[in-house]
């Protein structure tokens with residue numbers, strides 16, 4: 001990394017995204033965020049980052065965010081199960097929610113921000129808009145992309161989130177851009193931005209659990225948003241993480257310092 005580097009954080013207002021921005025600023029790396037909501041980002045980042053307004057579903061909004069970008073860290077996502085974050089148009093009434101869960105055609109016709117539209121199509125749009133001389137495209141995917149038929153991932157994938165993440169991964173890996181894919185387990189630790197049990201319980205590692213990295217989509221368990229964000233940022237400083245996918249969970253006793261270089265470099269498989 002050099003003083004000329006400029007990292008575009010996409011999904012920066014989300015739980016992991018906010019922590020990625022914080023970690024980059026801590027390392028004195030220049031940041032531009034791509035956001036759908038400039039006011040929200042301005043308030044959140046207090047003029048410490050450049051702001052580009054865009055929506056990854058709208059390919060024509062992306063080129064304006066790209067000048068001078070050297071790295072992209074993409075932390076976008078929507079909920080795995082139908083929720084208001086799917087941007088229904090119009091917003092369903094109480095009775096219509098039943099039909100949304102049961103009727104896939106009805107659901108696809110009404111929902112504008114589904115996993116397919118964000119994690120598959122949106123990520124492909126981002127890949128297409130990325131500068132060809134990009135140094136790294138880091139993508140937050142999910143554990144389970146290769147285990148969609150196995151419990152509990154079969155349940156998680158009931159509305160296609162893992163299918164969509166896998167398509168997003170493929171778009172990145174087949175693009176010819178240098179990339180790193182980070183596949184977290186169930187997210188814990190704040191900011192609690194998802195709509196799930198871990199958010200309800202405010203599940204946390206209390207900073208006490210170690211980081212476990214794997215490859216081949218073999219790990220299962222909880223993953224701290226703080227460590228997922230750190231893995232994304234640290235990976236761009238470690239050349240051996242290029243063109244690889246890593247699973248991440250938290251387990252065991254936390255050492256005084258996490259040695260990211262050692263954790264990453266013990267894993268040598270390319271791609272899967």
Ligand SMILES: NC(=O)c1ccc[n+]([C@@H]2O[C@H](COP(=O)([O-])OP(=O)(O)OC[C@H]3O[C@@H](n4cnc5c(N)ncnc54)[C@H](OP(=O)(O)O)[C@@H]3O)[C@@H](O)[C@H]2O)c1
Pocket residue numbers: 010011012013014015016017035036037054055056057075076077078113118122140141142143184185186187188193194196
């Ligand atoms: N929750 C879990 O247990 C779990 C497990 C494994 C992997 N993951 C993945 O981990 C990632 C980070 O999770 P998180 O909890 O930090 O997510 P989050 O808080 O829900 O953040 C999602 C971010 O994506 C942005 N976004 C959504 N749709 C967009 C669009 N069409 N165009 C541009 N930006 C868009 C949101 O922006 P706005 O602020 O504008 O809405 C927000 O910044 C996600 O990719 C998620 O799928 C989650």
